[in-house]
Amino acid sequence: MAVSTAKKAGIAGAAVGVIAAGAAAGFAIERATIGRAIRRLAEPRRVAEPYGTLRGRPLTVRAEDGVGLYVEVDGPVLFTSGAGWARRRSAERAAAAGPTLVFCHGYALHQDTWHYQRAEFAPNNRCVFWDQRGHGRSERGTPSSHTIDQIGRDLYTVLEAVCPDGDVVLIGHSMGGMTIMALAAEHPELFGGAEGGEHARVRGVVLCSTTDGHWDEMTLGLPARAAQLFQRTAPGVFALLGRGHTLVDRTRRAGTDLAQLLTRRYAFASDVPPGLVRFTDEMLSSTPMDVIADFFPTFSAHEKVSTLATLGQVPVEIIVGDHDLLTPAFHSERMAAAIDAVSPDESGRAGLEIVPAGGHVLPLEHPDAVDSAIRRVLARVESSGTSSH
Incomplete structure:
Protein backbone atom coordinates (compact mmCIF):
# COMPACT_ATOMS: atom_id res chain seq x y z
CA MET A 1 0.00 0.00 0.00
CA PRO A 50 6.39 7.07 36.37
CA TYR A 51 9.40 7.45 34.06
CA GLY A 52 10.90 10.91 33.93
CA THR A 53 9.19 12.19 37.06
CA LEU A 54 12.21 12.21 39.40
CA ARG A 55 13.83 15.62 39.47
CA GLY A 56 16.76 17.33 41.17
CA ARG A 57 17.78 20.93 41.69
CA PRO A 58 18.03 22.50 38.20
CA LEU A 59 21.07 24.49 37.10
CA THR A 60 22.30 25.94 33.82
CA VAL A 61 26.03 25.62 33.19
CA ARG A 62 27.53 27.65 30.36
CA ALA A 63 29.88 25.73 28.08
CA GLU A 64 33.04 27.34 26.74
CA ASP A 65 31.13 28.57 23.68
CA GLY A 66 28.19 29.86 25.70
CA VAL A 67 25.81 26.95 25.11
CA GLY A 68 23.53 26.42 28.09
CA LEU A 69 23.85 22.90 29.52
CA TYR A 70 20.95 21.72 31.64
CA VAL A 71 22.10 20.04 34.87
CA GLU A 72 20.27 18.59 37.83
CA VAL A 73 21.98 18.02 41.17
CA ASP A 74 20.49 15.52 43.57
CA GLY A 75 21.67 14.05 46.81
CA PRO A 76 20.78 12.85 50.27
CA VAL A 77 17.20 14.03 50.74
CA LEU A 78 14.30 13.62 53.06
CA PHE A 79 11.19 12.56 51.22
CA THR A 80 7.76 13.94 51.99
CA SER A 81 4.40 12.44 51.23
CA GLY A 82 2.18 14.24 48.77
CA ALA A 83 3.14 16.10 45.65
CA GLY A 84 6.67 17.27 46.33
CA TRP A 85 10.15 16.37 47.49
CA ALA A 86 11.69 17.97 50.56
CA ARG A 87 15.07 19.32 49.50
CA ARG A 88 16.72 19.67 52.89
CA ARG A 89 20.34 18.73 52.37
CA SER A 90 23.03 18.27 54.94
CA ALA A 91 26.67 18.97 54.07
CA GLU A 92 27.75 16.35 56.59
CA ARG A 93 25.50 13.71 55.04
CA ALA A 94 26.72 14.59 51.55
CA ALA A 95 30.36 14.27 52.59
CA ALA A 96 29.70 10.93 54.26
CA ALA A 97 28.05 9.67 51.08
CA GLY A 98 31.41 9.46 49.28
CA PRO A 99 32.25 10.48 45.71
CA THR A 100 29.80 12.47 43.64
CA LEU A 101 28.23 10.31 40.93
CA VAL A 102 28.10 12.02 37.53
CA PHE A 103 25.81 10.41 34.94
CA CYS A 104 26.32 10.88 31.17
CA HIS A 105 23.51 9.73 28.87
CA GLY A 106 23.61 8.31 25.36
CA TYR A 107 22.97 9.44 21.79
CA ALA A 108 19.51 10.88 21.08
CA LEU A 109 18.44 10.30 24.70
CA HIS A 110 18.60 12.54 27.79
CA GLN A 111 19.24 12.36 31.52
CA ASP A 112 15.99 10.52 32.28
CA THR A 113 17.70 7.42 30.87
CA TRP A 114 19.01 7.18 34.44
CA HIS A 115 15.52 7.02 36.01
CA TYR A 116 16.18 3.86 38.00
CA GLN A 117 19.71 4.84 38.99
CA ARG A 118 18.49 8.20 40.29
CA ALA A 119 15.88 6.41 42.40
CA GLU A 120 18.51 3.99 43.71
CA PHE A 121 21.45 6.30 44.44
CA ALA A 122 20.17 9.84 44.97
CA PRO A 123 18.76 9.20 48.46
CA ASN A 124 22.27 8.42 49.77
CA ASN A 125 24.75 9.84 47.26
CA ARG A 126 25.35 13.22 45.71
CA CYS A 127 24.40 12.77 42.05
CA VAL A 128 24.77 14.97 38.99
CA PHE A 129 22.67 14.41 35.86
CA TRP A 130 23.10 16.51 32.73
CA ASP A 131 21.76 16.77 29.21
CA GLN A 132 24.35 16.92 26.45
CA ARG A 133 24.18 19.86 24.06
CA GLY A 134 21.26 19.54 21.66
CA HIS A 135 19.63 16.89 23.87
CA GLY A 136 16.91 17.12 26.48
CA ARG A 137 16.67 20.57 28.05
CA SER A 138 20.15 21.72 27.00
CA GLU A 139 20.63 24.29 24.27
CA ARG A 140 22.02 23.24 20.94
CA GLY A 141 25.35 24.48 19.67
CA THR A 142 26.48 25.15 16.14
CA PRO A 143 26.43 22.08 13.89
CA SER A 144 30.24 21.92 13.95
CA SER A 145 30.19 21.80 17.77
CA HIS A 146 28.06 18.66 17.86
CA THR A 147 30.95 16.26 18.35
CA ILE A 148 32.02 13.72 20.97
CA ASP A 149 35.20 15.68 21.68
CA GLN A 150 33.15 18.81 22.38
CA ILE A 151 30.80 17.06 24.79
CA GLY A 152 33.90 15.73 26.52
CA ARG A 153 34.87 19.38 27.05
CA ASP A 154 31.29 20.10 28.16
CA LEU A 155 31.61 17.37 30.79
CA TYR A 156 34.78 19.06 32.08
CA THR A 157 32.86 22.34 32.32
CA VAL A 158 30.06 20.65 34.24
CA LEU A 159 32.55 19.10 36.67
CA GLU A 160 34.27 22.43 37.25
CA ALA A 161 30.97 24.23 37.80
CA VAL A 162 29.02 21.71 39.86
CA CYS A 163 31.65 19.69 41.73
CA PRO A 164 34.95 21.60 41.55
CA ASP A 165 36.23 19.91 44.70
CA GLY A 166 36.11 16.38 45.97
CA ASP A 167 36.04 12.97 44.32
CA VAL A 168 33.81 11.91 41.46
CA VAL A 169 32.80 8.65 39.83
CA LEU A 170 31.77 8.94 36.18
CA ILE A 171 29.03 6.74 34.72
CA GLY A 172 28.45 6.79 30.97
CA HIS A 173 25.97 4.99 28.72
CA SER A 174 26.69 4.65 24.99
CA MET A 175 27.77 8.11 23.75
CA GLY A 176 28.04 9.06 27.43
CA GLY A 177 30.83 6.49 27.79
CA MET A 178 32.53 8.00 24.74
CA THR A 179 32.16 11.40 26.41
CA ILE A 180 34.14 10.11 29.40
CA MET A 181 36.85 8.83 27.06
CA ALA A 182 36.99 12.24 25.36
CA LEU A 183 37.39 13.88 28.78
CA ALA A 184 40.20 11.47 29.66
CA ALA A 185 41.96 12.24 26.36
CA GLU A 186 42.03 15.99 27.08
CA HIS A 187 42.39 15.86 30.87
CA PRO A 188 44.35 12.74 31.86
CA GLU A 189 45.38 14.53 35.05
CA LEU A 190 41.86 14.08 36.41
CA PHE A 191 42.41 10.33 36.35
CA GLY A 192 45.88 10.45 37.87
CA GLY A 193 47.67 10.76 34.55
CA ALA A 194 50.29 13.32 33.54
CA GLU A 195 50.55 16.07 36.13
CA GLY A 196 47.79 14.39 38.12
CA GLY A 197 48.58 14.95 41.77
CA GLU A 198 45.97 17.10 43.44
CA HIS A 199 44.05 17.32 40.17
CA ALA A 200 43.28 13.59 40.18
CA ARG A 201 39.66 13.62 41.27
CA VAL A 202 38.05 10.94 39.10
CA ARG A 203 38.18 7.86 41.32
CA GLY A 204 36.18 5.39 39.27
CA VAL A 205 34.39 4.87 35.96
CA VAL A 206 31.44 2.79 34.79
CA LEU A 207 31.18 2.22 31.04
CA CYS A 208 27.80 0.91 29.92
CA SER A 209 27.02 -0.26 26.37
CA THR A 210 29.75 1.81 24.73
CA THR A 211 32.85 1.54 22.56
CA ASP A 212 36.32 2.98 22.18
CA GLY A 213 35.93 3.18 18.39
CA HIS A 214 35.98 0.85 15.36
CA TRP A 215 32.67 2.28 14.19
CA ASP A 216 33.08 0.58 10.81
CA GLU A 217 32.41 -2.73 12.60
CA MET A 218 28.84 -1.72 13.43
CA THR A 219 26.36 -4.05 11.71
CA LEU A 220 23.06 -3.33 13.51
CA GLY A 221 22.59 -7.07 13.60
CA SER A 300 33.44 7.37 12.81
CA ALA A 301 36.03 9.82 14.18
CA HIS A 302 35.77 8.39 17.70
CA GLU A 303 38.94 6.35 18.19
CA LYS A 304 39.98 6.33 21.84
CA VAL A 305 41.89 3.05 22.20
CA SER A 306 44.92 4.91 23.54
CA THR A 307 42.77 6.64 26.16
CA LEU A 308 41.93 3.35 27.86
CA ALA A 309 45.35 3.42 29.55
CA THR A 310 44.29 6.64 31.26
CA LEU A 311 40.98 5.16 32.39
CA GLY A 312 42.84 2.10 33.67
CA GLN A 313 44.48 4.17 36.39
CA VAL A 314 41.20 4.10 38.33
CA PRO A 315 38.73 1.28 39.02
CA VAL A 316 36.65 0.63 35.90
CA GLU A 317 33.55 -1.52 35.53
CA ILE A 318 32.28 -2.34 32.03
CA ILE A 319 28.79 -3.67 31.43
CA VAL A 320 27.05 -4.60 28.17
CA GLY A 321 24.11 -6.66 26.98
CA ASP A 322 24.71 -9.92 25.19
CA HIS A 323 22.24 -8.85 22.48
CA ASP A 324 23.40 -5.24 22.08
CA LEU A 325 23.09 -4.58 18.33
CA LEU A 326 24.65 -1.11 18.44
CA THR A 327 27.76 -1.60 20.60
CA PRO A 328 28.12 -5.40 20.68
CA ALA A 329 29.72 -7.20 23.60
CA PHE A 330 33.01 -7.78 21.80
CA HIS A 331 33.65 -4.01 21.98
CA SER A 332 33.42 -4.21 25.78
CA GLU A 333 35.57 -7.33 25.89
CA ARG A 334 38.22 -5.56 23.84
CA MET A 335 38.15 -2.50 26.12
CA ALA A 336 38.48 -4.65 29.22
CA ALA A 337 41.44 -6.51 27.71
CA ALA A 338 43.14 -3.23 26.76
CA ILE A 339 42.75 -1.85 30.29
CA ASP A 340 44.00 -5.11 31.82
CA ALA A 341 47.05 -5.03 29.55
CA VAL A 342 48.25 -1.74 31.03
CA SER A 343 47.12 -2.34 34.59
CA PRO A 344 50.08 -2.53 36.99
CA ASP A 345 48.36 -5.00 39.32
CA GLU A 346 45.23 -7.05 39.89
CA SER A 347 43.42 -4.18 41.63
CA GLY A 348 43.45 -2.15 38.43
CA ARG A 349 41.87 -4.77 36.22
CA ALA A 350 38.61 -3.84 34.53
CA GLY A 351 35.48 -5.57 35.73
CA LEU A 352 33.38 -6.90 32.86
CA GLU A 353 29.79 -8.10 32.96
CA ILE A 354 27.86 -9.32 29.92
CA VAL A 355 24.17 -9.22 30.84
CA PRO A 356 22.02 -12.08 29.50
CA ALA A 357 19.04 -10.99 27.40
CA GLY A 358 20.40 -7.44 27.44
CA GLY A 359 19.98 -4.88 24.68
CA HIS A 360 21.52 -1.47 24.24
CA VAL A 361 19.63 0.63 26.82
CA LEU A 362 20.67 -1.38 29.88
CA PRO A 363 20.02 1.38 32.46
CA LEU A 364 16.30 1.02 31.74
CA GLU A 365 16.11 -2.63 30.69
CA HIS A 366 18.32 -4.16 33.41
CA PRO A 367 18.65 -1.46 36.07
CA ASP A 368 19.67 -3.91 38.80
CA ALA A 369 22.72 -4.98 36.78
CA VAL A 370 23.75 -1.38 36.13
CA ASP A 371 23.19 -0.48 39.80
CA SER A 372 25.40 -3.40 40.80
CA ALA A 373 28.20 -2.21 38.48
CA ILE A 374 28.06 1.22 40.10
CA ARG A 375 28.16 -0.31 43.57
CA ARG A 376 31.16 -2.45 42.57
CA VAL A 377 33.09 0.63 41.51
CA LEU A 378 32.19 2.44 44.72
CA ALA A 379 33.34 -0.58 46.73
CA ARG A 380 36.62 -0.74 44.81
CA VAL A 381 37.18 2.99 45.35
CA GLU A 382 36.58 2.58 49.05
CA SER A 383 38.76 -0.52 49.41
CA SER A 384 41.59 1.03 47.41
CA GLY A 385 41.68 3.98 49.76
CA THR A 386 41.82 6.41 46.83
CA SER A 387 38.79 8.40 47.89
CA SER A 388 39.45 11.43 50.01
CA HIS A 389 36.19 10.99 51.87
Missing part, protein backbone atom coordinates in the same frame (compact mmCIF):
# COMPACT_ATOMS: atom_id res chain seq x y z
CA ALA A 2 1.22 3.52 -0.64
CA VAL A 3 2.85 5.51 2.09
CA SER A 4 2.92 9.33 2.03
CA THR A 5 6.16 11.26 1.81
CA ALA A 6 5.61 12.68 5.28
CA LYS A 7 5.03 9.21 6.65
CA LYS A 8 8.24 7.96 5.05
CA ALA A 9 10.20 10.84 6.53
CA GLY A 10 8.73 10.24 9.96
CA ILE A 11 9.49 6.55 9.96
CA ALA A 12 13.02 7.11 8.67
CA GLY A 13 13.58 9.74 11.31
CA ALA A 14 12.50 7.41 14.05
CA ALA A 15 14.75 4.72 12.66
CA VAL A 16 17.86 6.84 12.69
CA GLY A 17 17.00 7.95 16.20
CA VAL A 18 18.21 4.51 17.24
CA ILE A 19 20.85 4.37 14.50
CA ALA A 20 18.61 2.11 12.50
CA ALA A 21 18.05 3.92 9.23
CA GLY A 22 19.07 0.82 7.28
CA ALA A 23 16.46 -1.31 9.02
CA ALA A 24 13.43 0.64 7.82
CA ALA A 25 12.70 -1.43 4.72
CA GLY A 26 9.18 -2.56 3.99
CA PHE A 27 7.22 0.65 4.52
CA ALA A 28 4.45 -0.58 2.27
CA ILE A 29 3.51 -3.49 4.53
CA GLU A 30 4.05 -1.73 7.85
CA ARG A 31 0.38 -1.30 8.75
CA ALA A 32 -0.72 -4.65 7.41
CA THR A 33 1.93 -6.84 9.01
CA ILE A 34 3.20 -5.32 12.24
CA GLY A 35 0.63 -2.69 13.17
CA ARG A 36 -1.67 -5.12 14.91
CA ALA A 37 1.22 -6.76 16.76
CA ILE A 38 2.49 -3.45 18.09
CA ARG A 39 -0.96 -2.36 19.16
CA ARG A 40 -1.29 -5.58 21.14
CA LEU A 41 2.17 -4.94 22.61
CA ALA A 42 1.06 -1.49 23.73
CA GLU A 43 -1.81 -2.87 25.82
CA PRO A 44 -1.00 -2.14 29.48
CA ARG A 45 0.16 -5.23 31.37
CA ARG A 46 0.98 -3.57 34.64
CA VAL A 47 0.84 -0.19 36.33
CA ALA A 48 3.24 2.09 34.44
CA GLU A 49 6.42 3.24 36.14
CA LEU A 222 22.06 -7.02 9.84
CA PRO A 223 23.47 -9.48 7.30
CA ALA A 224 26.92 -8.52 6.01
CA ARG A 225 25.75 -6.98 2.72
CA ALA A 226 22.99 -4.98 4.38
CA ALA A 227 25.43 -3.74 7.01
CA GLN A 228 27.88 -2.65 4.30
CA LEU A 229 25.05 -0.84 2.53
CA PHE A 230 24.18 0.96 5.77
CA GLN A 231 27.79 2.05 6.28
CA ARG A 232 27.89 3.49 2.74
CA THR A 233 24.52 5.21 2.70
CA ALA A 234 23.94 6.28 6.31
CA PRO A 235 25.91 9.57 6.17
CA GLY A 236 23.88 10.74 3.16
CA VAL A 237 20.60 9.60 4.71
CA PHE A 238 21.35 11.44 7.94
CA ALA A 239 22.34 14.60 6.07
CA LEU A 240 19.13 14.47 4.02
CA LEU A 241 16.93 13.94 7.05
CA GLY A 242 18.76 16.70 8.90
CA ARG A 243 18.00 19.18 6.13
CA GLY A 244 14.32 18.25 6.27
CA HIS A 245 14.25 18.02 10.06
CA THR A 246 11.12 20.14 10.60
CA LEU A 247 8.89 17.70 8.74
CA VAL A 248 10.78 14.68 10.09
CA ASP A 249 10.55 15.87 13.70
CA ARG A 250 6.82 16.53 13.41
CA THR A 251 6.08 13.06 12.10
CA ARG A 252 8.50 11.40 14.54
CA ARG A 253 6.72 13.03 17.47
CA ALA A 254 3.42 11.71 16.17
CA GLY A 255 4.78 8.18 16.64
CA THR A 256 4.40 5.13 14.39
CA ASP A 257 4.07 1.42 14.80
CA LEU A 258 7.39 0.90 13.01
CA ALA A 259 9.13 3.47 15.20
CA GLN A 260 8.14 1.59 18.34
CA LEU A 261 9.11 -1.74 16.79
CA LEU A 262 12.57 -0.38 15.91
CA THR A 263 12.94 1.12 19.38
CA ARG A 264 12.10 -2.22 20.92
CA ARG A 265 14.48 -4.11 18.65
CA TYR A 266 17.49 -1.84 19.04
CA ALA A 267 17.02 -0.70 22.64
CA PHE A 268 15.93 -3.91 24.36
CA ALA A 269 16.49 -7.64 24.11
CA SER A 270 14.03 -8.85 26.74
CA ASP A 271 10.33 -8.55 27.42
CA VAL A 272 10.02 -5.01 28.79
CA PRO A 273 6.76 -3.23 29.66
CA PRO A 274 5.07 -1.34 26.82
CA GLY A 275 5.32 1.86 28.83
CA LEU A 276 9.11 1.57 28.80
CA VAL A 277 9.12 1.18 25.01
CA ARG A 278 6.94 4.27 24.68
CA PHE A 279 9.07 6.28 27.11
CA THR A 280 12.28 5.41 25.25
CA ASP A 281 10.66 6.21 21.91
CA GLU A 282 9.53 9.58 23.30
CA MET A 283 13.10 10.38 24.37
CA LEU A 284 14.40 9.50 20.93
CA SER A 285 11.68 11.48 19.18
CA SER A 286 12.32 14.55 21.34
CA THR A 287 15.89 14.88 20.05
CA PRO A 288 15.81 17.13 16.95
CA MET A 289 16.63 15.33 13.73
CA ASP A 290 19.23 17.89 12.70
CA VAL A 291 21.06 17.37 16.01
CA ILE A 292 21.03 13.61 15.42
CA ALA A 293 22.36 14.21 11.91
CA ASP A 294 25.07 16.57 13.18
CA PHE A 295 26.40 14.07 15.71
CA PHE A 296 26.32 11.00 13.48
CA PRO A 297 29.60 11.63 11.56
CA THR A 298 31.49 12.07 14.82
CA PHE A 299 31.13 8.38 15.65
